[in-house]
Amino acid sequence: MNRYGKPLGDLINIKSDFFEHNDKNLAMADDMADALCAQPLRKECKICHHPIEGEILFKSHKMGYYQCPVCSHLNSEHEDTDAFAQKVYIDDDYAGNYSAADKERYEKRLDMIYIPKAQFLLDALKEDGFTPADLRVLDDGAGSGYFVGALKKLGVDATGIEISSSQVRFANEMAGEEILKQIDADRITDAIRTTDRNVISAIGVLEHIIRLDETLDAIRDNKNIKYMYISVPMFSFSALFEASHQQCYNRHLGGTHTHLFTDGSLKFMAERIGFEIAHTWRFGSDMMDLYRFLCVSLEKEGNKGAKDVLDKEFKPLLDKLQLVVDESGFGSEIHMILKRA
Numbered sequence: 035m036n037r038y039g040k041p042l043g044d045l046i047n048i049k050s051d052f053f054e055h056n057d058k059n060l061a062m063a064d065d066m067a068d069a070l071c072a073q074p075l076r077k078e079c080k081i082c083h084h085p086i087e088g089e090i091l092f093k094s095h096k097m098g099y100y101q102c103p104v105c106s107h108l109n110s111e112h113e114d115t116d117a118f119a120q121k122v123y124i125d126d127d128y129a130g131n132y133s134a135a136d137k138e139r140y141e142k143r144l145d146m147i148y149i150p151k152a153q154f155l156l157d158a159l160k161e162d163g164f165t166p167a168d169l170r171v172l173d174d175g176a177g178s179g180y181f182v183g184a185l186k187k188l189g190v191d192a193t194g195i196e197i198s199s200s201q202v203r204f205a206n207e208m209a210g211e212e213i214l215k216q217i218d219a220d221r222i223t224d225a226i227r228t229t230d231r232n233v234i235s236a237i238g239v240l241e242h243i244i245r246l247d248e249t250l251d252a253i254r255d256n257k258n259i260k261y262m263y264i265s266v267p268m269f270s271f272s273a274l275f276e277a278s279h280q281q282c283y284n285r286h287l288g289g290t291h292t293h294l295f296t297d298g299s300l301k302f303m304a305e306r307i308g309f310e311i312a313h314t315w316r317f318g319s320d321m322m323d324l325y326r327f328l329c330v331s332l333e334k335e336g337n338k339g340a341k342d343v344l345d346k347e348f349k350p351l352l353d354k355l356q357l358v359v360d361e362s363g364f365g366s367e368i369h370m371i372l373k374r375a
């Protein structure tokens with residue numbers, strides 16, 4: 035199954051913080067860029083380990099990026115290390131970005147953003163002959179439990195593991211039962227290596243893992259795991275729009291995102307651990323990012339009139355424009371189901 039596009043719906047309102055607090059978010063991303071600049075230069079590609087060499091492809095928000103000549107993965111010039119993770123994930127309260135104020139907001143976010151993701155898994159695996167009752171999902175890096183909650187709503191046996199105690203507390207509070215377990219960072223790989231579940235999901239997680247190969251090796255070695263459901267940020271128009279709008283908050287490349295996937299690097303990653311790409315769903319936020327950069331730039335220049343016209347004329351086109359981008363294969367996000375080969 036290859037699916038494209040997803041209507042924005044109310045998403046612009048959920049992400050309104052990015053529009054309204056550009057400078058605060060930009061300052062946060064800049065601090066993370068400073069933290070990354072303080073790390074050693076990257077010596078090899080995050081995915082295929084080919085040596086980093088030659089010229090950088092482009093710069094954005096203080097950082098240079100190399101594209102790997104072997105697997106085409108996009109790597110920052112400085113390496114994401116434990117010290118970097120310590121700074122950006124722990125000290126800076128990473129989850130603060132998306133704190134849901136109350137149960138109603140939690141439910142709305144779950145229904146709008148995570149039910150479609152869960153439904154995609156069910157639709158895709160139905161094509162492979164599975165019913166929801168056949169699936170037992172372990173969600174790695176489960177965050178605030180939205181995806182586990184969505185799967186449970188659709189009748190799937192799902193549970194999650196998460197490093198952050200505060201997020202686990204929040205998730206279990208919202209769910210009214212224990213849907214997530216807190217596991218320390220140094221025990222996560224063991225939990226994956228020994229799970230008896232047949233599907234492992236990692237939604238917006240792989241890009242943050244410092245020793246990614248260890249996690250992937252654990253999945254490769256645990257033959258109980260038949261499917262992986264992942265979502266990762268892609269080298270895409272969003273990254274280039276960000277590079278051309280240095281005064282705007284870079285949600286996609288920079289901050290905690292130190293490298294971006296490509297079709298080539300995803301294929302390399304899957305094959306290395308004995309999986310094949312079975313189903314994809316491409317839907318990015320490139321056009322919403324561009325729209326945001328135009329709004330923020332016009333506002334910074336005090337040009338409210340132009341912004342009002344942009345709201346009226348451009349905003350209604352976002353879904354159509356994004357679908358063109360998604361179908362081109364150069365959109366900002368992919369959801370993918372990998373099957374053990």
Ligand SMILES: [Zn+2]
Pocket residue numbers: 079080081082083084102103104105106107299
């Ligand atoms: Zn590579």
